[in-house]
Amino acid sequence: MIGKVTLGNYAKGILEYCYYEKVLTKDDLGNAEVRGEIIYLQNLALKSLSNGQMDINYLAKQFEENSNRNPNLSKPVWHQSFSFEKDEILTNENIQHITEDFCEEFGFKNNQVISVKHSDTEHPHFHIVANRVDSRGKNTADHFHNYMRTGLFCRKMEEKYGFNIAPQMHILEKDKSNLASQSKIAEAMRSKIDARIVKVSSLNELKIALKKDGIKTDIGRGIAFTLKDKGVTFKGSKLGRDYSKQKIEERIQEQVQTRQLESEQIPKKSEDELKEENQDIQFKEKEEFEKANNLKINTPQSGHANVKDAELSKDIRSIEEKKKDQQRRMGGMSL
Numbered sequence: 001m002i003g004k005v006t007l008g009n010y011a012k013g014i015l016e017y018c019y020y021e022k023v024l025t026k027d028d029l030g031n032a033e034v035r036g037e038i039i040y041l042q043n044l045a046l047k048s049l050s051n052g053q054m055d056i057n058y059l060a061k062q063f064e065e066n067s068n069r070n071p072n073l074s075k076p077v078w079h080q081s082f083s084f085e086k087d088e089i090l091t092n093e094n095i096q097h098i099t100e101d102f103c104e105e106f107g108f109k110n111n112q113v114i115s116v117k118h119s120d121t122e123h124p125h126f127h128i129v130a131n132r133v134d135s136r137g138k139n140t141a142d143h144f145h146n147y148m149r150t151g152l153f154c155r156k157m158e159e160k161y162g163f164n165i166a167p168q169m170h171i172l173e174k175d176k177s178n179l180a181s182q183s184k185i186a187e188a189m190r191s192k193i194d195a196r197i198v199k200v201s202s203l204n205e206l207k208i209a210l211k212k213d214g215i216k217t218d219i220g221r222g223i224a225f226t227l228k229d230k231g232v233t234f235k236g237s238k239l240g241r242d243y244s245k246q247k248i249e250e251r252i253q254e255q256v257q258t259r260q261l262e263s264e265q266i267p268k269k270s271e272d273e274l275k276e277e278n279q280d281i282q283f284k285e286k287e288e289f290e291k292a293n294n295l296k297i298n299t300p301q302s303g304h305a306n307v308k309d310a311e312l313s314k315d316i317r318s319i320e321e322k323k324k325d326q327q328r329r330m331g332g333m334s335l
Contacts, residue, residue, distance in 0.1 A: 001158050002083045002166045003150035007075035011063035014079045015056050018116040018127045039092050040099045040115035069137030076132045083125035085164050090124040107141035110134050185232050190239055198255050
């Protein structure tokens with residue numbers, strides 16, 4: 001099983017190639033021979049022409065309408081093909097299952113997808129045309145390390161469905177290890193960025209904070225992160241759509257606004273409870289003050305108060321000072 005992937009910005013041309021015997025001109029529509037058999041359809045509707053052939057324009061328009069939800073993505077159409085050895089028996093059920101596994105593995109679980117089978121060569125094969133943009137306008141399918149990822153996926157499908165192993169796409173163990181290692185690094189980097197974003201107020205502050213985590217941040221037209229001890233660099237967009245420069249700036253501002261709102265919002269009940277608590281404290285201190293004030297202080301003839309009387313005077317002054325301080329805190333509230 002051998003896989004090949006290309007990206008494009010024009011769904012109609014790819015769909016025509018998969019469905020018809022040749023790429024069509026405008027006058028050929030509905031007149032060319034059909035070579036493709038539609039096996040799998042996801043989040044798409046079909047419409048037939050008067051001759052029973054599939055209406056490519058209707059299908060392509062659905063791709064285009066969805067792709068337009070994300071005008072920043074220059075190549076929204078993913079064209080994947082899988083070819084098998086000539087003695088392999090490729091059933092429609094195989095194609096459906098492989099397509100479903102492909103959608104799960106590559107990020108097309110909720111996107112527009114169509115699979116078309118070809119039987120016009122000695123090697124049975126089929127094509128998948130998928131929209132990288134989902135119904136929310138999100139790019140759900142990263143295209144990094146396509147060759148390696150496709151090779152690993154083919155090995156998995158060969159083992160799962162009993163196909164012959166294709167040596168042309170043999171993936172070395174070191175390549176598997178490298179891909180897994182980079183995936184772990186990217187995940188760790190995302191976690192550290194997420195943790196810092198909730199505490200900073202600008203990109204520059206984020207850069208300083210990430211430096212403490214061993215991550216160098218380069219900011220220009222875009223943003224890139226380098227894990228120093230590993231020497232691995234990721235562009236923000238490669239880490240995911242939430243890690244582009246623009247998206248990170250938006251996330252930082254959202255967190256700044258959230259922190260401001262949290263600091264400004266004091267529940268009225270808490271204010272009332274605090275006021276009631278302070279009044280209780282004042283009442284108790286008033287009782288203590290009055291009790292102490294009613295005591296006589298006997299001063300000896302020498303003019304010096306004994307130790308016990310001095311401590312009592314000190315306690316009275318302390319109570320008076322607490323009373324004044326409490327009145328200041330309560331805005332001069334009188335007892």
